[in-house]
Amino acid sequence: MDWLGFHFISDLPTQGQILLNCSHNPFLVLLAYLVACAGSFATLDMAERISHVERPGARHQWRWIGALCLAGGIWAMHFISMLAFETPIEMHFDLPVTVVSLLIALVAGLLAMNTLSRDEITLFGYAKSATGIGLSIAGMHYVGMIAMRSPATQYFQPGLFGLSIVVAIVASFAALLLARHFRTGSGTFHQLLKYSASLLMGAGIVATHFLGMWSLVMAVPLGSPLHAPMVDNSLELGLTVAFITLLIIASSLSAALADKKLQSKEHDLRRVNALLSQLDQARVSLQQVAHYDALTNLINRRGFNQLFGEKLIEQKLNGGMLAVMFLDIDHFKRINDSLGHDAGDDLLKVIASHIKSATRSHADVVARFGGDEFCILIAMNSRDEARHMAQRIMQKMKEPIDLAGRRMVMTTSIGISVFPDDGDTCEELLKHADLALYQSKGAGRNALHFFSANLRTKATLELQLEEELRYALRAGNELDLFYQPIFDLHSGQVAKLEGLIRWRHPQHGLLSPDRFISIAETNGLIAELDNWVLQRACRDLAHLGRNGCEQLKITVNCSALNLAREELVGEIRSALADAGVAPQRLELEVTENALMGNIATTISLLNQIRALGVSLSIDDFGTGYSSLAYLKRLPLDTLKIDRSFIQDIPRSAADMEIVQAIIVMAHTLHLQVVTEGVETVQQYEFLANYGCDYVQGYLLSRPVSLGELRPVLDQLNQHRNANGTLFNQPVANRAGDERVVRDLFAEPPVARPAR
Known part of the structure; x- marks a missing residue:
């Protein structure tokens, strides 16, 4: 085959x-x-x-x-x-x-x-x-x-x-x-x-x-x-x-x-490159997080400071000008409290958009520093440019905003500092813009202010006073309590004393409360200061009791901030117990605005104070926004009419009618009435004729220290007549009565220290 x-x-x-x-x-x-x-x-x-x-x-x-x-x-x-x-x-x-x-x-x-x-x-x-x-x-x-x-x-x-x-x-x-x-x-x-x-x-x-x-x-x-x-x-x-x-x-x-092996190295290299790319993306993301605000997508404080430093160097080299604007939304906290933080966040987004639209998109830097605080940095040729931009922002802010089913209008306060006039560093310019913002808020909000040198002086003085006040509270030898008599029109005797704090400052002399109370409230010292006044007043009450003034009461003021503290009741109880004073001899004065802040909590706290036996008084009545519906629910004993309603009597018929109405209303609510700021005999007689219970003012006495108090009390109590009135001359001789009073106390009724 x-x-x-x-x-x-x-x-x-x-x-x-x-x-x-x-x-x-x-x-x-x-x-x-x-x-x-x-x-x-x-x-x-x-x-x-x-x-x-x-x-x-x-x-x-x-x-x-x-x-x-x-x-x-x-x-x-x-x-x-x-x-x-x-x-x-x-x-x-x-x-x-x-x-x-x-x-x-x-x-x-x-x-x-x-x-x-x-x-x-x-x-x-x-x-x-x-x-x-x-x-x-x-x-x-x-x-x-x-x-x-x-x-x-x-x-x-x-x-x-x-x-x-x-x-x-x-x-x-x-x-x-x-x-x-x-x-x-x-x-x-x-x-x-x-x-x-x-x-x-x-x-x-x-x-x-x-x-x-x-x-x-x-x-x-x-x-x-x-x-x-x-x-x-x-x-x-x-x-x-x-x-x-x-x-x-x-x-x-x-x-x-x-x-x-080469391919494995290429794979490793690609993995390394991928990791590097991921790291770059992570770095970009971190930079975004680190320099941008997540809510508004504006740059944050860190990013602003970086850009601020760069632009400041640029303007220094070119001889240009910069303006730093601090913006604060007026009463923004009320939005969060009433509508919730989600609504507040939505509002901040809209406000950020309004601010951004009012600025030059490429030339200006807009940042959110946190909360409702924004900052703008602009390059300019004159101050008027900054003023006009601030006015555009304020006008834009007034456009109605639909939020949570409501239509509302917000306003803003603005403070402006200018380079190179107001400083040549970022820190200085920001600090000075903040001071100008503080001035705008103090002027009633919805305003703009440029920084001025007196603001820096004031801020420096306030900082110095704050430090010295802390020392004074620790040392205790610079603070003093002065007393102004409160005259009982029915008994013709001094029935009460209002305790008023004074600061014997080593350099500035005797300072009245209006110089340092706001500093204490701003820096968290008011609770300590009020407690010092309470302790001192109780000790002075014990001293007066041992010297024949067993019936005198002392009234002390309580700050609105201190009234919100639950510890206040314990502090009052402790002060009374340490001094061995009956609670009925102490009266606590609070302003009506403080009472209306949180009415439910306030009523509960006042009831606890009242249960101690301490009397309660509403101070500066008529100057706040109290509601009569709430007023009748408050456990009060006394109502004090503010001096602003008295100073034009008898020239102002309207003020006379208002005071008469307040006296009638207070008596209807079973409250005693104290009128402060009485400086003339006419005012005194008007109040006596219309049923006022107590009067207080320079006609009777200026505030005096405890050492000067006893002669003043004796003089006031001895000059009453048999009917219990301090003045018994006819109207034609009232000028002589005023002269007698001024001679008694050698103190004219003008230039009184603020309370």
């Missing part, structure tokens, strides 16, 4: 032929197996390399390198195995045919690497590829055997011939599956499995070859000379081919390993 140029056993002549006994060199056979294993390992490694390469060009490159490694390994294994074949006749190889066998091996390698480079392939696809690869390997083997030139004729056993092709296909199929499996994975165990798979694949390739050699029968005609080759260089040639092949495979593996 003859097929495709191959002779099979059925064609072997029965006579005239000698069958040769052939053998193989064991060393070269082992060397061929090692080369096959090396080629198999390179194939597995290249398949793994292709799966991890990202660039298409690099995948194509490694596909060719893998094909060359596989083809070189298979072909070198075949060639070395052929060199291991030992026959008793001369034998050599045809070079062109040998090169053709190498090209066929290359085709097998390309088929294998193209299959392995696909991302997805079915089992049937593997079978087709394995068939093509197996046929290519078998074709390479048998073409390589055809390249063998000798006197002998080659015959093949059909069964073994076909079996070798089947083994080549099966080995190719197994190799594809193993290579597919080993494309992913890492670690020592994975590497050991890959080595084991390479040994099995190498065995499959060698089995294909030697099945083909097993099917070979060589026959020579009878009479042909049989002798060994004169020069046998098979071993040297086999070693050379093995060395070159292994060197190529090793170089390819080294290149793959280097490329893998």
Whole structure:
């Protein structure tokens, strides 16, 4: 049988032929197996390399390198195995045919690497590829055997011939599956499995070859000379081919390993770059958080200070001007208290938008410092520019705002400082703008003020007074309590004394409360100051009681801020107990605005004070915004009419009618009435005629210290007449009465200290 140029056993002549006994060199056979294993390992490694390469060009490159490694390994294994074949006749190889066998091996390698480079392939696809690869390997083997030139004729056993092709296909199929499996994975165990798979694949390739050699029968005609080759260089040639092949495979593996490490470094570098990019984004986000207000998206105080410093340097170099504006929303706290903080946040967003729209978008810096406080920085040529911008902002703020179902109008107070007139550093300019804002608030709000030098002087003085007041409270020897008599019109006796604090300042002399009470309230000292007055008044009450004034009461003022403290009741109880004074001899005066601040809490606190036995008086009545509906619920004993209603009597008929109405209303509510600021006899007689209970003022006495008090009390009590009135002359002699009073106390009714 003859097929495709191959002779099979059925064609072997029965006579005239000698069958040769052939053998193989064991060393070269082992060397061929090692080369096959090396080629198999390179194939597995290249398949793994292709799966991890990202660039298409690099995948194509490694596909060719893998094909060359596989083809070189298979072909070198075949060639070395052929060199291991030992026959008793001369034998050599045809070079062109040998090169053709190498090209066929290359085709097998390309088929294998193209299959392995696909991302997805079915089992049937593997079978087709394995068939093509197996046929290519078998074709390479048998073409390589055809390249063998000798006197002998080659015959093949059909069964073994076909079996070798089947083994080549099966080995190719197994190799594809193993290579597919080993494309992913890492670690020592994975590497050991890959080595084991390479040994099995190498065995499959060698089995294909030697099945083909097993099917070979060589026959020579009878009479042909049989002798060994004169020069046998098979071993040297086999070693050379093995060395070159292994060197190529090793170089390819080294290149793959280097490329893998390089790619790993590229991945690391990309990860580092990604991390750096994330860090940059995080830095930008942090910078946004650090320099911008999350609610209004305006820059915050930190960002403003940074821009302020840059613009200040720029204006210093250019000789320009800067204006710093502090804005505060008037009565913003009432929005949070009444509508809630969410509504307050919505309002701040609208206000920020209004402020932004009233400024120059690119030239001006608008910042939110926190709460309802905003700051604007503008470059300008004159103060008028700052004034006009502030007026635009104030006008914009007056536009109605719909909020929480309500329509409201907000106003703002603005303070402005100018560089270089008001300072040359950021700190100075901000501080001076804040002082100007404070002046705007003090002027009734909804106003703008520029900084002036007297504001700085005033602020410095207030800071100094604050520090000195703290020292005075600790030392206790600079503060004093003065008393002004309160005259009972019914009994004709001094019934009460109003305690008024004075500060004997070492440099400024005797200071009245209007110089330091507001400082105490602003800086958290008012509770300590009120408690000092309470303790001192109780001690003075005890002293007066021991000196024949057991019926006198002392009234002391209570700050609105102190009235909100729950500790006040305990402090009053402690002061009375320490001095050993009956609670009925103490009266607490509070202003009507303080009473109306938180009516429910106030009523509860006043009831606790009243339960101690202490009397309660409402001071400066008529100057605040008290409600008569609330007034009748308050546990009060006395109502004090403010001096502003008395000073124009008898010239003002309206004031006389108001005072009469207040007296009637107070008596209707079962309250006693004290009128302060009485300075003339006409005022005194008017109040006596219309049922006022007590009077207080310079007509009777100025406030005096405890040491000066007793003579004043004696003089007032001795100058009453039998009917209990202090003055008994007819109207024509009232001027003389006033002269007598002034002579008694040597103090004109003008220039009185404020309370």
